[in-house]
Amino acid sequence: LRHLTTLENLPRETIERLLDRAESLRDACAHGTRKLDVLAGRTVLNLFFEPSTRTRTSFELAARRLGADVINFDIGLSSTSKGEELFDTLHTLEAMHLDAIIVRHKESGTPEELVRHAMSGVSVINAGDGNRAHPTQGLLDALTIRQHRPDFENLNVVICGDIKHSRVARTDITVLSTLGVKEIRLCGPAELMPPVDEVPQGRRYDSFDQAIEGADAVIMLRLQKERMASIDLPDEAAYFSRYGLDRRRLALAAKGCLVMHPGPINRGIEIASEVADGAQSRILEQVGNGVFVRMAVLNEVLAR
Numbered sequence: 001l002r003h004l005t006t007l008e009n010l011p012r013e014t015i016e017r018l019l020d021r022a023e024s025l026r027d028a029c030a031h032g033t034r035k036l037d038v039l040a041g042r043t044v045l046n047l048f049f050e051p052s053t054r055t056r057t058s059f060e061l062a063a064r065r066l067g068a069d070v071i072n073f074d075i076g077l078s079s080t081s082k083g084e085e086l087f088d089t090l091h092t093l094e095a096m097h098l099d100a101i102i103v104r105h106k107e108s109g110t111p112e113e114l115v116r117h118a119m120s121g122v123s124v125i126n127a128g129d130g131n132r133a134h135p136t137q138g139l140l141d142a143l144t145i146r147q148h149r150p151d152f153e154n155l156n157v158v159i160c161g162d163i164k165h166s167r168v169a170r171t172d173i174t175v176l177s178t179l180g181v182k183e184i185r186l187c188g189p190a191e192l193m194p195p196v197d198e199v200p201q202g203r204r205y206d207s208f209d210q211a212i213e214g215a216d217a218v219i220m221l222r223l224q225k226e227r228m229a230s231i232d233l234p235d236e237a238a239y240f241s242r243y244g245l246d247r248r249r250l251a252l253a254a255k256g257c258l259v260m261h262p263g264p265i266n267r268g269i270e271i272a273s274e275v276a277d278g279a280q281s282r283i284l285e286q287v288g289n290g291v292f293v294r295m296a297v298l299n300e301v302l303a304r
């Protein structure tokens, strides 16, 4: 791979190779390896036009653990605020001899646009674009599930919440379908579900109680209020009572159902603290796996 902009059309073998590599990096770190030098002399730029805690920090950590130099581009202090256009920013940064740009942007398709306009052969990695794709989140979610339930062909996975605005939902649907998950169930209020022609996969539910029955993993999503200008926000208490994950609802799932959330979580809106912090929660494992998945991706696109 030269770039990673989406998981769509990525063969199962490539996804499994990245997950295997992330797992072996995790094992190496567990046995004391804190730093490798496979990317020594390479430069990676974090170019985030939207806020991030997990993705940005773990890409930085991943790049440093592989021996690369990292620049965290501060949009607020950059000439973007003086009106510099995206591609002028790209070419300016490329002139400083970067090897990879990790980009997050509110406009879907921006990573592909950067690939098209890049002049230096820089690798582009998508850290989330609009509501379209978040490939490293999809990989870390797949890795977290595989760690506990490698039998994808037996798994019923529920994705619940604001699916309409979620690049995580779209990417998880793609990666879990590629890995052969038995059934993907989508649940949320009608106004927060994407049109079927946009997201044709998955069985749709309005009732969360029905969707979660016998589920092996449940991925909860945040209400993305920042993307909801034209939608009446659901009343939060009413939303929680219909679509929130609490202990009663989790008891309807299969025994040991994995509780997942890409973060940041809204406690008491889509998930109760007793579940987010409970024994079945894999939320912090997801965060930890994010570092190893991003190491695997950087290694894949840059170690040549």
Ligand code: CP
Pocket: 051, 052, 053, 054, 055, 056, 128, 137, 262, 263, 264
């Ligand atoms: N899951 C995720 O993308 O989190 P951040 O927005 O904190 O990076």
